[in-house]
Structures are given as structure tokens and as C-alpha cells.
Amino acid sequence: MGSEDTKLAKILKDAREKAGLTQAEVAEKAGIHFNYYARVERGEVTPRVDIVENIAKALKISLRLPLF
Template identity: 45%
Template sequence: MRLRRLVAKNLRRLRKEGGLSQEELADRAGLNRNYIGMIEREENSPTVDALEQISNALGIDPVALLQDR
């Protein structure tokens, strides 16, 4: 599985498990809501810094975004 697809799939799943909308997650992470949507739709690859911000906002280890589950 391509890494971009894996991150998108995990981000969507973890965000929904946390009961967050894209807008809520973006606000917590200090990112733009459109950026979160673009990552989830595989239109954009997140930077390492963005992965850190997202994982902090979700309260997870950043590795969880990269694991094939």
C-alpha cells in the first residue's frame, strides 16, 4: 500500500474514532481544514511537522499514522 494512502486511511479512521470533524481536528492541530481534507483524499502528502501536529491533536503516537492495520 502506498504510504500516502496509508496515512490518509489511518488519519480518517483515527479522527472518526476520536469523534472529531476535519474542522475540529484542524483547529486542535493548528492546521487548515482544507489541508486535513486534502490529506484524507490523498491529494496532498503531509509534512513531518504536520504529522506531528496531527498526532498531538489526536493524542496518539505519530507511528500510528504510518502503521498498516
């Protein structure tokens, strides 16, 4: 788990809690498995960019992703 994974995990968890959603609800809206989303939120896996975009849409947030 890298520091970028940890930063993303915190952003997603904070946004989810602010939206009042469960991990399962976010996962369903993003079209991914609940267990995978939970691992993303814990910073255990690095999701592909398209998955991050789907999660951001589900949370109704905008993320700026660095290219390098």
C-alpha cells in the same frame, strides 16, 4: 498520491472518526487549514513531518514514521 499517502490518510480518518471529531476540529487543534487537512485525509497531499506530528497530537495517537 502514493501508497504511503493512502495508508496515512486511512490511519488519520479512522483515528478521527474513533475520536468523534470532525475534520475542522482536527485541523483547528493541529493548527492547519481545514481544506489542507481534508486533502491530507483524502491522500491528495503529503504533509511535512511536523504537520503529521501536530495532527497526531490533535488526535491523541502515536505514529511511527519510517525514515526511508
